[in-house]
Amino acid sequence: MTDSEDVMLAGRDIGLFVGVFTMTATWVGGGYINGTAEAVYDPLQGLLLCQAPIGYALSLVVGGVFFANKMRSLGYVTMLDPLQAKYGERMCGLLFIPALLGEIFWSAAILAALGATIAVVIGINGTISVIVSACIAMLYTLFGGLYAVAYTDVVQLFCIFVGLWLSIxxxxxxxxxxxxxxxxxxWIGSLSADDAAQYVDNLLMLILGGIPWQVYFQRVLSARTARGAQMLSYMASLGCLIMAIPSILIGAVAASTDWSATEYNGTLDNIIIPSERKLVLPLVLQYLCPPAVSFVGLGAISAAVMSSADSSVFSAASMFAHNVVKALFPATSERCILFAMKGSILVVGGFACLLGIMIKSIYDLWFLSSDLVYVILFPQLISVLFIPFTNTYGSLAGFLVGLFLRLTSGERTIGLPALFRYPGYDYEAGLQRAPVKTIAMLGSLVVSTLVSYLMHRLWLAGKLEGRRDFFRCMRREAQAPVNGHSIISDTKEIDAVKAAEVSIKQRDAVVKETEQEKEEEDEEDEEEREAADAGVPLTTFEKGKTK
Known part of the structure; x- marks a missing residue:
C-alpha cells in the first residue's frame, strides 16, 4: 500500500467498533437529524413520509449484501477504481463529475443547516459558525486523513446521541x-394512493442511490477484511435507525406544541410558517428547553455537521487525487499525490463553505445531485461489477440516456419544465406522478447493457479491431484485470475472447502473406518489362530464379 492509499484508507486497519461509528456518523449528519424532525412535523408529510431513516438503513444493508464484500475483496482504493479499470480514464473522469457534485452539495447543505441553527439558538451571524466549523473539519482532516475522520466520528456520534436525548x-x-x-x-401522517408511485420512487432513490457514494465505500474499503466491511454496513444500518429516534420525537413534540403559548412569534394558525419549518429542531431547542440544554443540543447539531462534512470533503479529495491526478500524471510521486489531496481538501471544503453561506436553495441542489447519483452512477456501478461484457461504449450511452431521461422529465424544485409528461401527470400542480427517477435509472441500465453487448459481439466477430475501435478499449474491457482479478469470470467467455484473438492473428498472417506474394509478382513483372525493353528475353531458368 502506498503512502497516499494509507492516508485515504487508514492502512485498511479500521476495526468493527470504529468502523460502525464512523459509518453511522457519516450518514447521521446535520441534514439527517434536522430533516427528520422537519419531515415528522410538516403537516404535508409526517412520519410515514419521512423516508430518510428507513431509506438510509436499507441502503446500508443492500450495500453490505451486494457491494461491500466484492469491492473490498478486489482491493480497490476508491469507488471509481473499477470504473476506471473497465472504462478508461476519460469515461471515469466524466463519471467523477456527478460524484464530486454530490459530495460538495452534501457538505454545503449540512453547513447551511448549522448556520441556520446557530442563528436561531444563539442569535449570532450563521456565516461565522459555518466558516469556523468548516475550518475545524478541514484542519483535522488535512493532517490526519481517514484516521482523524474516523476517530473524531466516534466522539461526534456520542455528542449527538447525548445532546439530543438530553433535550427531549x-x-x-x-x-x-x-x-x-x-x-x-x-405527526404520523398518511399516504394517499396518488402519491404511492412517487413514494416508491423516492424510497428507491434513497436505498439504491445511497450506495454509489465514495463516502460510503471509503469506510468499506478501509475495513480489515471483506467480512468486516459487510458487518460494519449491517450494524451501521441499525445505528442509523437508532439515531433517528430522538429527531422523530422532537418532530412529534413540535407537532404537539401550542406555539402561541411560547415566545416564538413565527406561527400561522398556531403552525410554524413554511419558510421556517426546516428549523424545527433548533426552534424546539430554543423555545422548549432551558438555555443550558439548548446549548448542549446545539453542540449535538454541530457535531453532526462536522461528522458528515469532513467525510464528504475527504472523499471528494481522495477521488480527485487517486483517479484524476494519478491518472493524468502516472509518474507523479506519492508526495505530490498527497499534496494534491490536501490541496483539494482545501478547495472542496472552501467551495462547500461558500455555497453553504451564499445559496439559499442548497437543499434543492443537494437533492438534485443525489438524484443524478442514483440515475447515472448506480447503473454504472451495477454494470461494472455484475455485467462481464460491459464496456465504454455502453457506459457512455447509458450515461447520456439516463441524463436525458431525467432532465426531460422536469424538476419543479429548480424550475425545470417537463418535456415529456408520463401517465398520471398532474397538470394543475405541474408534477410528475410517475416514478421518473427510477424510469431514468432503469433506462440508463438497459441501454448501457444492450449497447455493451452489441459492441462486445461485434468485437468477438473481429469487426472492431484497429481503428474501428474508436475508444481503443475493447480488449482491455474484455479482460479488465484489476489487482490480479478479471471482471470476466465465465470460462466460455474467456475462451471466446481468446479464440477471437487467435482468429484475428491468423487472418492478419494470411493478409500479410498475400501482400508479400503480390509484391513478389509485381517485382517479377517489372523485371520482365525491363528485359523486354532491353531486347534480352528471359530464359525459363531466369524466370524461375526471379521467383
Missing part, C-alpha cells in the same frame, strides 16, 4: 406541549 425530557414537559399520543395522527 425538557421539551416534552414544557407547559405548551401536549402529549404526543393525544394527536398522533397529526
Amino acid at each position: 425530557p425538557f421539551a416534552m414537559t414544557h407547559p405548551a406541549v401536549h402529549s404526543i399520543t393525544t394527536n398522533s395522527t397529526r
Whole structure:
C-alpha cells in the first residue's frame, strides 16, 4: 500500500467498533437529524413520509449484501477504481463529475443547516459558525486523513446521541406541549394512493442511490477484511435507525406544541410558517428547553455537521487525487499525490463553505445531485461489477440516456419544465406522478447493457479491431484485470475472447502473406518489362530464379 492509499484508507486497519461509528456518523449528519424532525412535523408529510431513516438503513444493508464484500475483496482504493479499470480514464473522469457534485452539495447543505441553527439558538451571524466549523473539519482532516475522520466520528456520534436525548425530557414537559399520543395522527401522517408511485420512487432513490457514494465505500474499503466491511454496513444500518429516534420525537413534540403559548412569534394558525419549518429542531431547542440544554443540543447539531462534512470533503479529495491526478500524471510521486489531496481538501471544503453561506436553495441542489447519483452512477456501478461484457461504449450511452431521461422529465424544485409528461401527470400542480427517477435509472441500465453487448459481439466477430475501435478499449474491457482479478469470470467467455484473438492473428498472417506474394509478382513483372525493353528475353531458368 502506498503512502497516499494509507492516508485515504487508514492502512485498511479500521476495526468493527470504529468502523460502525464512523459509518453511522457519516450518514447521521446535520441534514439527517434536522430533516427528520422537519419531515415528522410538516403537516404535508409526517412520519410515514419521512423516508430518510428507513431509506438510509436499507441502503446500508443492500450495500453490505451486494457491494461491500466484492469491492473490498478486489482491493480497490476508491469507488471509481473499477470504473476506471473497465472504462478508461476519460469515461471515469466524466463519471467523477456527478460524484464530486454530490459530495460538495452534501457538505454545503449540512453547513447551511448549522448556520441556520446557530442563528436561531444563539442569535449570532450563521456565516461565522459555518466558516469556523468548516475550518475545524478541514484542519483535522488535512493532517490526519481517514484516521482523524474516523476517530473524531466516534466522539461526534456520542455528542449527538447525548445532546439530543438530553433535550427531549425538557421539551416534552414544557407547559405548551401536549402529549404526543393525544394527536398522533397529526405527526404520523398518511399516504394517499396518488402519491404511492412517487413514494416508491423516492424510497428507491434513497436505498439504491445511497450506495454509489465514495463516502460510503471509503469506510468499506478501509475495513480489515471483506467480512468486516459487510458487518460494519449491517450494524451501521441499525445505528442509523437508532439515531433517528430522538429527531422523530422532537418532530412529534413540535407537532404537539401550542406555539402561541411560547415566545416564538413565527406561527400561522398556531403552525410554524413554511419558510421556517426546516428549523424545527433548533426552534424546539430554543423555545422548549432551558438555555443550558439548548446549548448542549446545539453542540449535538454541530457535531453532526462536522461528522458528515469532513467525510464528504475527504472523499471528494481522495477521488480527485487517486483517479484524476494519478491518472493524468502516472509518474507523479506519492508526495505530490498527497499534496494534491490536501490541496483539494482545501478547495472542496472552501467551495462547500461558500455555497453553504451564499445559496439559499442548497437543499434543492443537494437533492438534485443525489438524484443524478442514483440515475447515472448506480447503473454504472451495477454494470461494472455484475455485467462481464460491459464496456465504454455502453457506459457512455447509458450515461447520456439516463441524463436525458431525467432532465426531460422536469424538476419543479429548480424550475425545470417537463418535456415529456408520463401517465398520471398532474397538470394543475405541474408534477410528475410517475416514478421518473427510477424510469431514468432503469433506462440508463438497459441501454448501457444492450449497447455493451452489441459492441462486445461485434468485437468477438473481429469487426472492431484497429481503428474501428474508436475508444481503443475493447480488449482491455474484455479482460479488465484489476489487482490480479478479471471482471470476466465465465470460462466460455474467456475462451471466446481468446479464440477471437487467435482468429484475428491468423487472418492478419494470411493478409500479410498475400501482400508479400503480390509484391513478389509485381517485382517479377517489372523485371520482365525491363528485359523486354532491353531486347534480352528471359530464359525459363531466369524466370524461375526471379521467383
